[in-house]
Amino acid sequence: MKKTNYRLIGVMSGTSLDGVDLVLTEISFEEKTDFKIIASETFPYTREWQKKLEGAINLDPAELNKLDNEYTIYLADVIKRFIKKYDIDLIDAVCSHGHTVKHRPNQGVTFQIGNRPKLAKLIEAPVVCDFRVQDVELGGEGAPLVPIGDRLLFNEYKYCINLGGFANVSLENESQRIAYDICPVNTVLNYFMRKLEKDYDEDGKLARAGELDEELLEKLDSLKYYKKDPPKSLGIEWVNCEVIPLIENNTEEIPNIVRTYTVHVAKQIANCLDDDPDSKVLLTGGGTFNTFLIEEIKSRSKCDFIVPEKQLIDFKEALIFALLGVLKLRGEINVLHSVTGARIDHSSGRIYEP
Known part of the structure; x- marks a missing residue:
């Protein structure tokens, strides 16, 4: 047996x-x-x-x-x-x-x-x-x-999104599981916070205090990766070649960078979701503790976002x-x-x- x-x-x-x-x-x-x-x-x-x-x-x-x-x-x-x-x-x-x-x-x-x-x-x-x-x-x-874990352990949710170094999404589509990396999250935010000798932007406080750079946001949203169909995935190489130089060539004001990048992440995540209030979204990963990021995501989608207990998030x-x-x-x-x-x-x- x-x-x-x-x-x-x-x-x-x-x-x-x-x-x-x-x-x-x-x-x-x-x-x-x-x-x-x-x-x-x-x-x-x-x-x-x-x-x-x-x-x-x-x-x-x-x-x-x-x-x-x-x-x-x-x-x-x-x-x-x-x-x-x-x-x-x-x-x-x-x-x-x-x-x-x-x-x-x-x-x-x-x-x-x-x-x-x-x-x-x-x-x-x-x-x-x-x-x-x-x-x-x-x-x-x-x-x-x-x-595979989302399918076997968390199938009551339409979407499972992890907000870690990268954001990724997983869902069932016509009886097939599909999933892909959405965009970098903490790899970029933490990179710039370390310039201020901080490990991360606690609760998104610095991002909330910064100003949105519309020109930078448009350039970030225009990155070619976002137009690719899944399956697709991201690595730190792509971040170092495509994202960090793009940001650093546009501005050096870190509060403005983290605000603009947080809004960019929220937009890319919302683009992956439907707008159905009955669609449950499980949010996990360290980015879930970024209050400003979660507010920005929720402001762009009517989905039902579920933040579980801290142990499962982490x-x-x-x-x-x-x-x-x-x-x-x-x-x-x-x-x-x-x-x-x-x-x-x-x-x-x-x-x-x-």
Whole structure:
């Protein structure tokens, strides 16, 4: 008889560089796929690690290999601290996303550090990881991967939107799941806030105080990516080449930048939604705490926006990577070709034993 209940740790590091998110969860496959979060925590990156990860895209292969090894050791330490703090035992696997350094699927490239077999040995537990590479090899975008979780765990919502380093949306369309990256969010906002020696714009207060730059807003809204049809995905390379220079060539006033960019994000998100008051939208991710951003989104759509409890806002992606891992352990589909554009649905990831 096939096992139906699993105890897992999900691990996620996003492009916003705020830290490593971990959840201890129980996932059940009895009558329907269900979950319970038992413990969760974010282990913040030090400024030193933020700088290392920010600069990783520019490293040569030897330097990147060195960083990959260092990050694997660092990630193992974070996972062991989580296990010790919450007195965790008897887990089926640790399911880890790693940290994305390169994502150029049009060139057949996606690379996440921290996905070495060494991780399993260091934490002395089975590891399921490296979920994106196979999809790119199959002609897909390698992203987004969360929509299988939206389908299985959060199907009461018409739209699932995550506001993290990037905003992405997931929905059912004619019995197929579709999903795509909408636009960068915290990758851009936090970049400019760090110039003021702040990690982020708390509650969107600086954005609220800034002035809207209509000329800059028009240029941002005209970026070619927004005219592409899904499947499509974004990486930090695109942000560094297309978005940051565009902003910096137009203005240096950071309050005006963060206000204008926040309005830009709200417009792009509203463009992805219908205007039906019965359409439920689940909002998660760190951007959900940006009060000004949420107000701007709501002012542009009549949809019913649901902001869940803080734990789900913060840890939904880590939870879903636990789900991706257990689906891989079960030999079941965890990546949908309708989402990524790959040739087939498939069960992606690598399994490493200690």
